[in-house]
Amino acid sequence: xxxxxxxxxxxxxxxxxxxxxxxxxxxxxxxxxxxxxxxxxxxxxxxxxxxxxxxxxxxxxxxxxxxxxxxxxxxxxxxxxxxxxxxxxxxxxxxxxxxxxxxxxxxxxxxxxxxxxxxxxxxxxxxxxxxxxxxxxxxxxxxxxxxxxxxxxxxxxxxxxxxxxxxxxxxxxxxxxxxxxxxxxxxxxxxxxxxxxxxxxxxxxxxxxxxxxxxxxxxxxxxxxxxxxxxxxxxxxxxxxxxxxxxxxxxxxxxxxxxxxxxxxxxxxxxxxxxxxxxxxxxxxxxxxxxxxxxxxxxxxxxxxxxxxxxxxxxxxxxxxxxxxxxxxxxxxxxxxxxxxxxxxxxxxxxxxxxxxxxxxxxxxxxxxxxxxxxxxxxxxxxxxxxxxxxxxxxx
Amino acid sequence: xxxxxxxxxxxxxxxxxxxxxxxxxxxxxxxxxxxxxxxxxxxxxxxxxxxxxxxxxxxxxxxxxxxxxxxxxxxxxxxxxxxxxxxxxxxxxxxxxxxxxxxxxxxxxxxxxxxxxxxxxxxxxxxxxxxxxxxxxxxxxxxxxxxxxxxxxxxxxxxxxxxxxxxxxxxxxxxxxxxxxxxxxxxxxxxxxxxxxxxxxxxxxxxxxxxxxxxxxxxxxxxxxxxxxxxxxxxxxxxxxxxxxxxxxxxx
Amino acid sequence: xxxxxxxxxxxxxxxxxxxxxxxxxxxxxxxxxxxxxxxxxxxxxxxxxxxxxxxxxxxxxxxxxxxxxxxxxxxxxxxxxxxxxxxxxxxxxxxxxxxxxxxxxxxxxxxxxxxxxxxxxxxxxxxxxxxxxxxxxxxxxxxxxxxxxxxxxxxxxxxxxxxxxxxxxxxxxxxxxxxxxxxxxxxxxxxxxxxxxxxxxxxxxxxxxxxxxxxxxxxxxxxxxxxxxxxxxxxxxxxxxxxxxxxxxxxxxxxxxxxxxxxxxxxxxxxxxxxxxxxxxxxxxxxxxxxxxxxxxxxxxxxxx
Numbered sequence: 001x002x003x004x005x006x007x008x009x010x011x012x013x014x015x016x017x018x019x020x021x022x023x024x025x026x027x028x029x030x031x032x033x034x035x036x037x038x039x040x041x042x043x044x045x046x047x048x049x050x051x052x053x054x055x056x057x058x059x060x061x062x063x064x065x066x067x068x069x070x071x072x073x074x075x076x077x078x079x080x081x082x083x084x085x086x087x088x089x090x091x092x093x094x095x096x097x098x099x100x101x102x103x104x105x106x107x108x109x110x111x112x113x114x115x116x117x118x119x120x121x122x123x124x125x126x127x128x129x130x131x132x133x134x135x136x137x138x139x140x141x142x143x144x145x146x147x148x149x150x151x152x153x154x155x156x157x158x159x160x161x162x163x164x165x166x167x168x169x170x171x172x173x174x175x176x177x178x179x180x181x182x183x184x185x186x187x188x189x190x191x192x193x194x195x196x197x198x199x200x201x202x203x204x205x206x207x208x209x210x211x212x213x214x215x216x217x218x219x220x221x222x223x224x225x226x227x228x229x230x231x232x233x234x235x236x237x238x239x240x241x242x243x244x245x246x247x248x249x250x251x252x253x254x255x256x257x258x259x260x261x262x263x264x265x266x267x268x269x270x271x272x273x274x275x276x277x278x279x280x281x282x283x284x285x286x287x288x289x290x291x292x293x294x295x296x297x298x299x300x301x302x303x304x305x306x307x308x309x310x311x312x313x314x315x316x317x318x319x320x321x322x323x324x325x326x327x328x329x330x331x332x333x334x335x336x337x338x339x340x341x342x343x344x345x346x347x348x349x350x351x352x353x354x355x356x357x358x359x360x361x362x363x364x365x366x367x368x369x370x371x372x373x374x375x376x377x378x379x380x381x382x383x384x385x386x387x388x389x390x391x392x393x394x395x396x
Numbered sequence: 397x398x399x400x401x402x403x404x405x406x407x408x409x410x411x412x413x414x415x416x417x418x419x420x421x422x423x424x425x426x427x428x429x430x431x432x433x434x435x436x437x438x439x440x441x442x443x444x445x446x447x448x449x450x451x452x453x454x455x456x457x458x459x460x461x462x463x464x465x466x467x468x469x470x471x472x473x474x475x476x477x478x479x480x481x482x483x484x485x486x487x488x489x490x491x492x493x494x495x496x497x498x499x500x501x502x503x504x505x506x507x508x509x510x511x512x513x514x515x516x517x518x519x520x521x522x523x524x525x526x527x528x529x530x531x532x533x534x535x536x537x538x539x540x541x542x543x544x545x546x547x548x549x550x551x552x553x554x555x556x557x558x559x560x561x562x563x564x565x566x567x568x569x570x571x572x573x574x575x576x577x578x579x580x581x582x583x584x585x586x587x588x589x590x591x592x593x594x595x596x597x598x599x600x601x602x603x604x605x606x607x608x609x610x611x612x613x614x615x616x617x618x619x620x621x622x623x624x625x626x627x628x629x630x631x632x633x634x635x636x637x638x639x640x641x642x643x644x645x646x647x648x
Numbered sequence: 649x650x651x652x653x654x655x656x657x658x659x660x661x662x663x664x665x666x667x668x669x670x671x672x673x674x675x676x677x678x679x680x681x682x683x684x685x686x687x688x689x690x691x692x693x694x695x696x697x698x699x700x701x702x703x704x705x706x707x708x709x710x711x712x713x714x715x716x717x718x719x720x721x722x723x724x725x726x727x728x729x730x731x732x733x734x735x736x737x738x739x740x741x742x743x744x745x746x747x748x749x750x751x752x753x754x755x756x757x758x759x760x761x762x763x764x765x766x767x768x769x770x771x772x773x774x775x776x777x778x779x780x781x782x783x784x785x786x787x788x789x790x791x792x793x794x795x796x797x798x799x800x801x802x803x804x805x806x807x808x809x810x811x812x813x814x815x816x817x818x819x820x821x822x823x824x825x826x827x828x829x830x831x832x833x834x835x836x837x838x839x840x841x842x843x844x845x846x847x848x849x850x851x852x853x854x855x856x857x858x859x860x861x862x863x864x865x866x867x868x869x870x871x872x873x874x875x876x877x878x879x880x881x882x883x884x885x886x887x888x889x890x891x892x893x894x895x896x897x898x899x900x901x902x903x904x905x906x907x908x909x910x911x912x913x914x915x916x917x918x919x920x921x922x923x924x925x926x927x928x929x930x931x932x933x934x935x936x937x938x939x940x941x942x943x944x945x946x947x948x949x950x951x952x953x
Contacts, residue, residue: 249512
């Protein structure tokens with residue numbers, strides 16, 4: 001019995017892919033829990049929630065070719081849905097007896113609200129909240145996707161618009177203190193359906209739930225990429241017109257990739273809220289969104305597992321450097337953006353795939369190429385390489 | 397002409413009064429022509445005559461300013477590109493447009509007319525029926541032994557054939573080919589001519605080409621365009637002797 | 649009880665209130681329109697060039713305060729010019745080192761320039777400290793003129809207006825009336841032919857980028873009259889600037905001006921009636937909706953698809 005499921009699995013994935021997956025699984029499920037205390041493990045769990053977003057970006061950006069600089073929106077929406085449920089549970093009339101209006105969250109009371117706003121009411125139910133976590137972001141992504149892709153708004157314009165959307169949501173949340181908890185977010189979360197999420201044992205459980213969800217998401221995502229849909233996404237990224245003229249509605253496909261990424265991000269957000277115990281608008285805006293992009297880029301924008309590694313590395317680096325050398329950290333991450341674009345476009349996964357030596361020689365070539373172009377550019381007689389390229393293309 | 401009349405006359409494609417202008421420049425001007433079943437129609441004309449634009453208009457890539465394009469009773473000018481493809485119109489581009497990083501098999505499979513939505517594509521299974529169809533088409537375009545080769549590794553001519561294969565697997569009623577033999581050797585042109593003659597049974601072919609010998613080999617009728625307007629039409633011999641056509645070609 | 653004429657005065661003053669920030673926005677947008685509209689390059693560090701100009705003005709202000717007291721009245725005009733020069737110089741350097749490798753890859757340019765902006769912000773922080781600083785404005789810039797008893801127009805607003813008008817005219821004349829301008833427009837419209845015609849497109853790109861950054865530096869000098877300068881001052885303007893450029897049609901300079909005007913006015917009028925954040929959200933939303941309906945911007949001509 002054991003050999004048959006392995007055989008089936010190997011038919012779908014290659015041996016190398018299976019090994020990579022098992023290594024990651026071992027790392028998350030065995031190595032980390034055994035080698036870290038609960039405090040650090042909880043931190044890793046936090047990073048793993050960002051990995052959901054990075055994984056989504058692998059689909060929408062790496063495979064679909066659409067760069068969204070506003071994934072924090074979906075992470076935040078998922079997180080807020082979960083936070084709203086947990087906050088309501090923590091704000092039962094007994095616990096909030098000292099408020100002017102007991103039974104509503106404390107920040108509402110501070111803002112002189114006297115009743116629960118209508119859109120909070122569904123979150124009294126665990127079932128509805130769990131449904132809302134993926135559904136609300138998916139609906140927003142669907143709306144944005146249909147509006148943008150049917151009109152062929154893509155590339156850079158789309159990226160800027162997603163930034164604007166992230167800015168809007170973040171401003172809205174901060175501005176509507178009474179309804180959303182404002183800039184501090186929703187805090188003081190205690191129990192989920194009676195179960196105390198603040199205890200160490202709860203954090204262990206949540207870590208494992210998170211890790212399993214992430215690994216499961218990786219499996220589902222990889223499965224999707226191996227289907228015709230995955231090949232379609234790659235084809236669409238490289239030759240959109242040909243895909244269209246083979247009878248496919250490209251707008252639909254792009255919207256699907258975008259919604260898929262949104263749902264993954266939302267899952268991450270919800271797990272974040274559970275593990276860390278709060279959600280705030282500082283995860284929604286432009287800056288956190290672009291950090292998630294760099295995680296995907298470092299891991300290799302077209303590698304599902306790379307997304308996880310990339311997120312772990314960037315976040316470990318961030319914690320390490322901002323504690324000890326805070327000034328250095330911003331330099332480093334800025335340089336990382338530039339390096340990933342100019343020298344290592346395929347990230348860690350590229351290194352892994354081509355082997356370190358080959359990747360290094362590739363990178364060396366690129367760096368030397370850069371240096372040669374610096375030198376050549378001083379002489380203006382030489383035909384600029386970009387023009388050469390244009391002429392070549394025109395003559396093809 | 398109504399759709400009923402189309403059925404009576406068996407026109408696969410009716411183009412009437414087709415016009416498109418870009419900022420005042422009329423790329424295609426009041427063009428009309430009709431293509432029948434089993435016909436191979438060539439569109440020729442000097443450079444800039446608007447030939448590729450006509451294909452763009454029919455396939456939905458460019459929106460017409462005026463006029464109508466009727467295909468098997470459907471009005472194409474109001475449909476989107478993928479809808480036109482699904483209705484049965486296939487288009488091959490001037491420069492070979494295949495999916496370079498996929499294999500020949502996957503390229504053909506990609507064009508297989510099922511699993512065309514996002515979710516249905518995810519659920520699409522490579523059934524024996526699909527495999528048989530892909531192999532059948534591969535046989536037709538003489539690529540059966542190259543099924544697992546990466547498309548990017550094919551020669552220019554082979555990519556053209558692959559693209560034709562990708563159209564064929566959709567079973568279109570109308571196939572539009574833009575310069576199918578550009579860049580091909582003499583031998584490849586011969587094979588392409590045979591291929592096109594074979595596949596024109598039961599459907600209509602619309603070919604834009606510069607190579608007059610090739611056109612003479614495969615086309616039943618020829619439509620000549622000049623500066624976006626209809627200039628002449630008929631069998632190749634007739635058209636070649638038309639003084640208007642001679643002037644237009646030699647005058648350049 | 650506010651009468652009609654009082655209301656009118658309030659509206660006028662409200663209009664002029666937004667004037668200085670409109671000027672900053674316009675200068676930024678002009679610079680970005682040149683870089684993005686003409687070259688297709690997304691410079692997410694554009695805001696940091698504003699900050700360069702602002703800090704330059706601050707430095708000159710300090711110099712005039714501490715040593716060159718004779719400069720106290722006149723330094724500001726000098727600062728405007730110097731801000732342009734320094735920002736343009738840095739822009740030329742950046743283009744040479746980084747931008748020109750990324751011309752065909754707009755999304756990658758976006759990410760790389762974001763990284764650059766982080767680095768620049770950190771440089772500012774390390775050099776000038778994280779706290780905000782202010783340039784001491786010369787006396788003649790303070791105060792206002794009063795054309796009528798009820799209307800108060802700040803002088804620095806007028807100066808900004810004049811400066812912006814001047815730069816706008818210079819850019820227009822430069823682009824449409826000089827040989828250099830012809831080169832730039834030729835490169836934008838048909839790079840290959842321009843190269844074949846002997847135009848050094850690389851040089852054009854570099855100088856266009858430098859010019860765009862210089863304009864942002866100028867915006868920075870103007871910015872010191874409305875607020876204090878910190879390492880992240882420029883990043884406040886970046887999304888707005890992009891929206892202005894895209895809204896007006898990236899390739900249309902007139903569209904740029906009209907769009908900057910509408911967006912700045914819409915925001916300051918909206919701020920009058922709503923809270924600051926809601927006004928911003930409303931403006932952003934409107935722009936997004938309009939962009940969705942007309943992706944090529946409001947003022948661009950129809951291009952062959």
